Amino acid sequence: MAIGSQVQETSISHNKNNLALGLPRTRLERLLREREIRKATKSSNDGEVEVSSTQEHGAEVELPSTQQQESFSSDSGTSSRVFNDEQDSSEPTSKARASYDACERKEFQASKQRLLVVANRLPVSAVRRDDGSWHLNVSAGGLVSALLGVKEFETKWIGWAGVAVSDEIGRKELTEALAAKRCVPVFLDEEIVQQYYNGYCNNILWPLFHYLGLPQEDRLATTRSFQSQFDAYKKANRLFANAVKEQYEEGDVVWCHDYHLMFLPKYLKEENSKMKVGWFLHTPFPSSEVHRTLPSRSELLRSVLAADLVGFHTYDYGRHFVSACTRILGLEGTPEGVEDQGKLTRVAAFPIGIDSDQFIKAVKLPQVQDLIKELQGRFVGRKVVLGVDRLDMIKGIPQKALAFEKFLEENPNWHDKVVLLQIAVPTRTEVPEYQRLSSQVHEIVGRINGRFGTLTTVPIHHLDRSLDFHSLCALYAITDVALVTSIRDGMNLVSYEFVACQASKKGVLILSEFAGAAQSLGAGAILINPWNVSEVASSIGQALDMPADEREKRHHHNFKHVTSHTSQEWAATFVSELNDTIVEAQLRRTQIPPPLRIEVAVDRFTCSNNRFIILGFNATLTEPGNTLGRKDSQIKVLEPKLRPDLQEPLRKLCNDPKTTVIVLSGSGRSVLDDNFGDYSLWLAAENGMFLRVTTGDWMATMPENINMDWADSVKNVFEYFTERTPRSHFELRETSLMWNYKYSDIEFGRLQARDLLQHLWTGPISNASLDVLRGSRSVEVRSISVTKGAAIDRILRKIVQDKGIKDPIDYVLCMGHFLTKDEDIYRYFEPEVPSETPSSSSSSSSPVTPPRTSRTAHLRRPRSMSSIVTEQDVRPPSVLDLQADNYFSCTVARERSDSRYLLRSSDEVVELLRELADHTV
Numbered sequence: 043m044a045i046g047s048q049v050q051e052t053s054i055s056h057n058k059n060n061l062a063l064g065l066p067r068t069r070l071e072r073l074l075r076e077r078e079i080r081k082a083t084k085s086s087n088d089g090e091v092e093v094s095s096t097q098e099h100g101a102e103v104e105l106p107s108t109q110q111q112e113s114f115s116s117d118s119g120t121s122s123r124v125f126n127d128e129q130d131s132s133e134p135t136s137k138a139r140a141s142y143d144a145c146e147r148k149e150f151q152a153s154k155q156r157l158l159v160v161a162n163r164l165p166v167s168a169v170r171r172d173d174g175s176w177h178l179n180v181s182a183g184g185l186v187s188a189l190l191g192v193k194e195f196e197t198k199w200i201g202w203a204g205v206a207v208s209d210e211i212g213r214k215e216l217t218e219a220l221a222a223k224r225c226v227p228v229f230l231d232e233e234i235v236q237q238y239y240n241g242y243c244n245n246i247l248w249p250l251f252h253y254l255g256l257p258q259e260d261r262l263a264t265t266r267s268f269q270s271q272f273d274a275y276k277k278a279n280r281l282f283a284n285a286v287k288e289q290y291e292e293g294d295v296v297w298c299h300d301y302h303l304m305f306l307p308k309y310l311k312e313e314n315s316k317m318k319v320g321w322f323l324h325t326p327f328p329s330s331e332v333h334r335t336l337p338s339r340s341e342l343l344r345s346v347l348a349a350d351l352v353g354f355h356t357y358d359y360g361r362h363f364v365s366a367c368t369r370i371l372g373l374e375g376t377p378e379g380v381e382d383q384g385k386l387t388r389v390a391a392f393p394i395g396i397d398s399d400q401f402i403k404a405v406k407l408p409q410v411q412d413l414i415k416e417l418q419g420r421f422v423g424r425k426v427v428l429g430v431d432r433l434d435m436i437k438g439i440p441q442k443a444l445a446f447e448k449f450l451e452e453n454p455n456w457h458d459k460v461v462l463l464q465i466a467v468p469t470r471t472e473v474p475e476y477q478r479l480s481s482q483v484h485e486i487v488g489r490i491n492g493r494f495g496t497l498t499t500v501p502i503h504h505l506d507r508s509l510d511f512h513s514l515c516a517l518y519a520i521t522d523v524a525l526v527t528s529i530r531d532g533m534n535l536v537s538y539e540f541v542a543c544q545a546s547k548k549g550v551l552i553l554s555e556f557a558g559a560a561q562s563l564g565a566g567a568i569l570i571n572p573w574n575v576s577e578v579a580s581s582i583g584q585a586l587d588m589p590a591d592e593r594e595k596r597h598h599h600n601f602k603h604v605t606s607h608t609s610q611e612w613a614a615t616f617v618s619e620l621n622d623t624i625v626e627a628q629l630r631r632t633q634i635p636p637p638l639r640i641e642v643a644v645d646r647f648t649c650s651n652n653r654f655i656i657l658g659f660n661a662t663l664t665e666p667g668n669t670l671g672r673k674d675s676q677i678k679v680l681e682p683k684l685r686p687d688l689q690e691p692l693r694k695l696c697n698d699p700k701t702t703v704i705v706l707s708g709s710g711r712s713v714l715d716d717n718f719g720d721y722s723l724w725l726a727a728e729n730g731m732f733l734r735v736t737t738g739d740w741m742a743t744m745p746e747n748i749n750m751d752w753a754d755s756v757k758n759v760f761e762y763f764t765e766r767t768p769r770s771h772f773e774l775r776e777t778s779l780m781w782n783y784k785y786s787d788i789e790f791g792r793l794q795a796r797d798l799l800q801h802l803w804t805g806p807i808s809n810a811s812l813d814v815l816r817g818s819r820s821v822e823v824r825s826i827s828v829t830k831g832a833a834i835d836r837i838l839r840k841i842v843q844d845k846g847i848k849d850p851i852d853y854v855l856c857m858g859h860f861l862t863k864d865e866d867i868y869r870y871f872e873p874e875v876p877s878e879t880p881s882s883s884s885s886s887s888s889p890v891t892p893p894r895t896s897r898t899a900h901l902r903r904p905r906s907m908s909s910i911v912t913e914q915d916v917r918p919p920s921v922l923d924l925q926a927d928n929y930f931s932c933t934v935a936r937e938r939s940d941s942r943y944l945l946r947s948s949d950e951v952v953e954l955l956r957e958l959a960d961h962t963v
């Protein structure tokens with residue numbers, strides 16, 4: 043049984059036992075419950091592991107992180123860890139094999155949830171030996187380090203092995219070697235690697251996501267153009283999708299990683315919409331203003347949105363992503379994520395961590411202790427400042443060297459008492475920008491060493507290579523000050539690893555405020571702006587001179603965070619939330635009415651003789667609103683206008699003798715006059731407060747509610763917000779006031795609306811009998827008793843009386859983009875469950891919605907609407923005698939509604955009304 047189903051079963055039995063106590067209803071309740079179960083499962087598993095140390099060791103054999111005795115390659119030009127045990131790549135040693143089997147057995151017993159991790163880079167990179175066999179090295183970088191720490195799942199990795207293999211035999215053998223590591227290769231040929239990986243990923247997306255801007259077309263290096271690189275990017279993503287397809291089994295969780303695979307969620311969902319797909323970005327997501335410059339900005343966003351869950355390291359990155367989706371795609375951003383036509387893509391922050399135990403344990407190993415002593419001897423009498431980075435422009439290595447130079451310049455007393463050790467792991471060496479960076483760093487380091495070095499010492503030890511794991515741990519452990527100067531960095535795990543190895547030394551972390559880690563380790567670290575060389579230089583001085591008690595306090599703070607926010611926790615939380623996103627989506631779907639089947643509505647229409655069509659106006663009969671808020675809105679007139687393509691069908695319907703058309707809108711009389719003055723229909727303005735047939739005069743349907751004593755104070759507030767919110771406007775109607783920000787900057791408008799609501803709820807009208815209603819881009823204030831449902835009874839009576847209708851009304855279509863408050867109109871026509879005692883229900887004023895299943899019930903009379911309706915009014919117009927199958931209540935473009943059916947947009951309204959019009963006489 044997979045962990046997922048285990049959790050489910052546990053929650054089900056919990057639910058069964060606790061029905062009376064209540065089900066975990068909200069997402070948060072469910073996630074908290076999952077977390078509890080996870081913790082309980084983990085502590086019971088931990089107990090099991092401790093029974094046998096062999097098993098524990100074995101558990102780590104599965105993937106090549108700490109498991110084997112490993113050393114990092116000393117080959118310059120590679121950034122990989124190399125296994126000492128040459129057999130390891132395909133054939134584990136017998137001890138390792140036994141442990142591995144034990145681990146497998148244990149895993150089988152626990153039966154973990156299957157997880158397909160799809161990342162550009164596999165945790166191992168392959169190197170072909172001269173004899174054609176394969177050697178596997180652990181790949182470098184934070185993504186691999188973190189994912190190697192994930193052990194709670196039955197994980198399979200799908201990715202690129204870092205090498206082009208063109209021959210079939212080579213591919214077959216590499217596939218087999220990788221299978222032993224639970225890895226599945228995606229083969230990319232050299233041309234694709236050049237255009238997709240070196241080109242689109244690392245020369246375009248990487249710099250852009252780190253705020254370094256786009257390269258000029260003529261700096262697209264050896265690759266060709268944006269377009270050809272983008273095509274290669276999509277092609278590569280397609281190859282990853284094919285590989286997933288081959289491995290996928292029902293119930294698997296598919297976790298896509300990073301900027302290399304932004305098309306993957308879309309391709310996977312196109313193949314199988316039921317697949318659980320998550321996507322996580324390891325880099326920052328830049329401000330929407332930066333993302334906007336990317337030629338393929340929209341396609342990338344849309345493809346990612348196909349995922350069920352989208353994760354980022356920090357809230358800020360997530361916020362930028364949501365903001366890009368609202369500003370560039372015009373979609374709705376909500377606190378949960380991004381909504382597109384009722385489909386929610388959940389967006390959340392999941393800060394990554396490390397496998398802290400691995401580092402803590404490693405530092406205690408005898409061989410690491412030996413290395414520590416050796417290093418201490420080597421740097422005796424000197425404080426060690428350490429930098430560990432891939433040689434990448436985002437890591438701010440030149441800035442670091444320059445700041446260190448400044449520190450030496452300003453502090454001659456430290457000259458022979460401090461050394462900067464910089465490990466610069468070569469990376470993406472094919473990309474010209476990286477080659478340039480390498481030369482630049484060498485030049486700066488050479489200059490500083492020339493300036494401050496002596497015959498026996500140099501101030502900067504710069505290594506263009508990677509280190510083996512134990513050497514790295516030893517280095518972390520002897521360090522006095524870790525210096526992280528990234529100019530942008532998704533998280534930066536080096537800072538975490540340093541903290542984990544500092545249990546005894548309690549050194550100081552200087553951390554760039556532009557690394558994601560600043561949000562988690564900021565309180566314990568000295569935060570710096572790497573561009574401010576003087577500030578970094580003085581921080582180095584502050585760190586070197588920091589008193590022990592302050593160092594300890596800072597260290598404890600960080601240590602606690604690093605050991606509690608581990609990579610295991612990170613993955614478990616992500617997967618748990620992904621599982622829950624599916625549950626949530628199902629719950630949401632039950633609140634969305636089914637789409638209207640137009641042919642059924644038309645069929646019932648043709649079979650009926652006395653039809654009423656009640657139509658909302660705004661966002662129902664008007665042009666679809668401009669949501670992009672940029673280009674088009676300037677020329678838009680603020681008054682809503684009837685869609686031109688509706689004029690003809692509407693006229694036909696109005697002229698049909700068997701059909702009565704009513705436009706029932708929140709808009710004022712003049713707006714309806716302007717749009718519908720020359721049609722033959724009924725107009726109900728201000729939510730039904732005013733009514734007229736287009737050949738007659740306006741009359742008030744509920745004069746008792748026309749009391750606007752409160753309006754002045756609300757008007758003041760609306761004026762204030764209109765002045766301060768560009769392109770917003772307000773409408774002073776006869777019975778209500780509406781502030782509208784649909785043409786404003788969406789995010790700013792929403793913030794302003796929040797302020798406005800806060801003010802209205804607590805301020806001038808807090809004690810009045812008014813409703814403050816929040817629309818999707820508006821705030822409206824009106825009397826509590828005014829609703830479309832409250833007005834419809836009187837409207838209907840008036841029309842029946844005026845037209846002298848005698849035949850039963852046998853068809854009602856009532857549709858609009860109505861606020862929840864106005865959805866009482868749908869309930870008005872809704873058939874009631876037949877009542878034994880009609881008189882008793884006739885006195886009921888409770889607007890309970892009958893279940894949708896009661897469609898065959900017969901409408902006997904409308905509900906009484908509210909206390910303002912007189913006893914005489916409560917009696918229904920005798921002609922309203924509606925079979926449930928002939929009633930179509932229909933929300934337009936709302937995700938949740940009490941209506942029976944849904945039309946997704948006003949385009950679908952056009953389609954429906956055209957069809958109906960074609961069936962008039």
Ligand SMILES: O=P(O)(O)OC[C@H]1O[C@H](O[C@H]2O[C@H](CO)[C@@H](O)[C@H](O)[C@H]2O)[C@H](O)[C@@H](O)[C@@H]1O
Nearest residue numbers: 163183184185300324325394531532533534535
């Ligand atoms: O695979 P490469 O092209 O050699 O690059 C190595 C990795 O670099 C990036 O790492 C990021 O992920 C870390 C963990 O989440 C994070 O701490 C760091 O800030 C990021 O830079 C890249 O995102 C990975 O895909 C690469 O594998």
Ligand SMILES: O=c1ccn([C@@H]2O[C@H](COP(=O)(O)OP(=O)(O)O)[C@@H](O)[C@H]2O)c(=O)[nH]1
Nearest residue numbers: 182183184185187432467508509534535536
């Ligand atoms: O010689 C080395 C030095 C470092 N690392 C690892 O590379 C990762 C760097 O991750 P980070 O998040 O700091 O940045 P990234 O390189 O992913 O951008 C860390 O886990 C280091 O332990 C490595 O594999 N080989």
